[in-house]
Amino acid sequence: MNCCTDLYQHPLTHHLLGDSFHPGGLETTRSLAAQSLVNRTSKVLDIATGKATSAAFLVKQYGAQVYGLDLGMDNLQIAKQTYRSLTKLRLISGDAMQLPFSDNSLDVVFCECALCTFDNRDAAMQEIYRVLKPGGFIAISDIYLNQTLPIELETTLNRWLCVADALSHEASIKTAEQAGFSQIRFEDKSASILANINSIKHKINALQQLPEKLLQLAGTLPIDSLKNGSIQDALIQLAEFIEQGGAGYYTISARK
Secondary structure (H helix, E strand, O other): OHHHHHHHOOHHHHHHHOOOOOOOHHHHHHHHHHHOOOOOOOEEEEEOOOOOHHHHHHHHHHOOEEEEEEOOHHHHHHHHHHOOOOOOEEEEEOEOOEOOOOOOOEEEEEEEOOHHHOOOHHHHHHHHHHHEEEEEEEEEEEEEEOOOOOHHHHHHHHHHHOOOOOOOHHHHHHHHHHHOOEEEEEEEOHHHHHHHHHHHHHHHHHHOOOOHHHHHOOOOOOHHHHHHOHHHHHHHHHHHHHHOOOEEEEEEEEEO
């Protein structure tokens, strides 16, 4: 997960993806919040919170007490400055495999667009189950893969979007079941990721018009790939792969 944490803090990644790779944006968060009965009495954990966009939304929209947890210290510092006025938002550094919460202490745990990046998703799911109160909810959005990524997509996009280890949608449901969750509600949201891909392509088109020296400021993201169009070609292939059912995007809400 550390490689993805570092990459998602990169300025150019932020320009292309926004605060996080989050297809559907806050409308996805809103839908999951409704399914998870988030309200002003809820204690909510947002795992891999990034710059805490979703966490802050849950505080402002529902009045919930929200804990945003992330490994990326740069993002957490930005979030602390951005949302310092939100007294019901607490931002903490921590690992999804060792959640710093006691048993049966939370009402809802969100994990948006991050589960497929975890080194041990089963351990993470077991930790989530542990910290939830009986009757509490998990709210997940993530990538699914029903087929292995073609090699040209894996080499170009995997280290950027961190998706090569994503599960099939059936296996995603099974992972929740094996952790002990019930009342599992799976929804396919692949149209959202196709919209994200289209947005990223437009941004890359704009970046390709910039002078080389400005792109040099981007640092570690593959500048040559931006210039020669290989990332854009891969995004087109990825869109086709999704449309053919090889991959997609889903949400799951389930109950302890």
